[in-house]
Amino acid sequence: MLRLIAFLLYLQMKNIPVTEALQVEIVLDQPLMIKNVGPNVLATTLLITMPPGDSGLYAHTHPGPAVGYVFTGDLLFQVNDELPKILPAGSTFYVNDSERHVWDANASNTTTCIVIATIFGRPNEEITTFLTNFKRESRNDALARAKGL
DSSP states (O other), X not given: OHHHHHHHHHHHHTTOOOOTTOXXXXXXXXXXXXXXXXXXXXXXXXXXXXXXXXXXXXXXXXXXXXXXXXXXXXXXXXXXXXXXXXXXXXXXXXXXXXXXXXXXXXXXXXXXXXXXXXXXXXXXXXXXXEOTTOOOOOHHHHHHHHTTO
């Protein structure tokens, strides 16, 4: 819970735009013992609820890989310079460490999108670095490109 509070305070201190309705809840914060690596890996699982039209978090990176599952709704998803895409409920995604997450947003203006994501990092290390100087296109423009318009 303290990591979630620190995460939300970090967003506020950096003036990073997050809609009031966006909900991020840490549901697992588990140190892992991996053979030949040791106990220096931490798996943090997030339950992310985005209301209709939500733009999600600003562009960011993670120190380790991230895997996720779109539980309900449609996720507007883009990594690095790839074309944005819409991942429907039941889709999974994987992002390598340090890759830029340009879009993790609700692709719908009428339904809620719920995503479960696990981020791998190191104990006592920030799991998200926001790219405050990165300029991304609008959500509507990203959606249009994802739909091939």
